[in-house]
Amino acid sequence: MAAFLTILHVIAITLTGWRYYCRLTTARLWLDDHCALVALCLDLAFLITLWIEMKFPIHSYRNNLIILWAKVVFFTGCVWASRMSIAMSIARVAPTSGSFGIRRHAYAILIFFTSMAVGLVIWIGAECTSSTTWFKQQMHQCQVSNALGTCILASHVLVDVFLVATPLIFFWRHPSFPLSSLLCIWHFNFQVSLPVDTVGNWFCFLDISKQR
Numbered sequence: 001m002a003a004f005l006t007i008l009h010v011i012a013i014t015l016t017g018w019r020y021y022c023r024l025t026t027a028r029l030w031l032d033d034h035c036a037l038v039a040l041c042l043d044l045a046f047l048i049t050l051w052i053e054m055k056f057p058i059h060s061y062r063n064n065l066i067i068l069w070a071k072v073v074f075f076t077g078c079v080w081a082s083r084m085s086i087a088m089s090i091a092r093v094a095p096t097s098g099s100f101g102i103r104r105h106a107y108a109i110l111i112f113f114t115s116m117a118v119g120l121v122i123w124i125g126a127e128c129t130s131s132t133t134w135f136k137q138q139m140h141q142c143q144v145s146n147a148l149g150t151c152i153l154a155s156h157v158l159v160d161v162f163l164v165a166t167p168l169i170f171f172w173r174h175p176s177f178p179l180s181s182l183l184c185i186w187h188f189n190f191q192v193s194l195p196v197d198t199v200g201n202w203f204c205f206l207d208i209s210k211q212r
Contacts, residue, residue, distance in 0.1 A: 009047045016040040031106060032088035039081035046074035065129060068142055072124050080117035084110055086163050094170060116155055123148055 016036050023033045049070045091106045128142035144152075 005050070006047065009043060013040055013044055013047075016043075030088065030092055031110070032085045032092055035081050035085035035088055035110075039078050039085060042074045042078035042081060046071065046078055049074060068128055069125055072128075073121055076117055076121050076124070080113055083159055083163060084113045087113070087166075090163070090167055090170075113159070116159070120152060120155065123151075 017040060020029075020033055020037050020040070023029045049067060053067050053071075087109050088106060091109070124142075124144060127144050127148060
């Protein structure tokens with residue numbers, strides 16, 4: 001499993017790095033590329049953290065807490081930076097004028113997504129730091145409360161619905177928009193598998209049995 005996950009991460013990191021390099025050499029960098037670069041760095045850090053945890057068993061609560069905080073920050077940050085990149089990719093091809101103002105509000109979207117990510121990281125970290133029961137279990141996996149788990153899932157669903165629905169609404173209003181831009185946006189929306197993976201991961205954190 002570790003080798004399989006590593007291969008997936010390496011493929012994602014390599015392709016994202018190649019994308020950024022191509023945009024850099026052709027002087028076409030924009031917000032979506034910078035967000036993708038942030039996601040790349042966080043994904044690389046998350047992969048390194050996973051390997052440290054697997055190869056060097058940690059037996060102290062303090063060190064496990066450090067690893068836990070690192071995984072929460074890197075994983076959550078990577079997921080939300082990826083979403084920012086998708087949103088900015090949509091904004092990149094959208095017109096700057098007219099009733100469809102996603103590009104005009106690009107920075108507001110970035111601030112909102114960043115606030116969501118920071119809020120979730122702080123909430124998750126606070127719950128896991130205040131409880132030591134997860135460290136006494138066979139698998140050192142922090143289980144968050146049902147309230148936090150529900151909030152996490154709701155935030156993922158709402159944001160992913162926005163990312164999928166926005167280009168659909170845009171092309172419904174602008175049916176004559178160039179096909180090349182349409183294909184570009186659909187390319188990013190095929191990443192709808194991202195929330196599926198994310199929701200699956202966060203289900204593992206839900207304290208269904210309420211045993212804390």
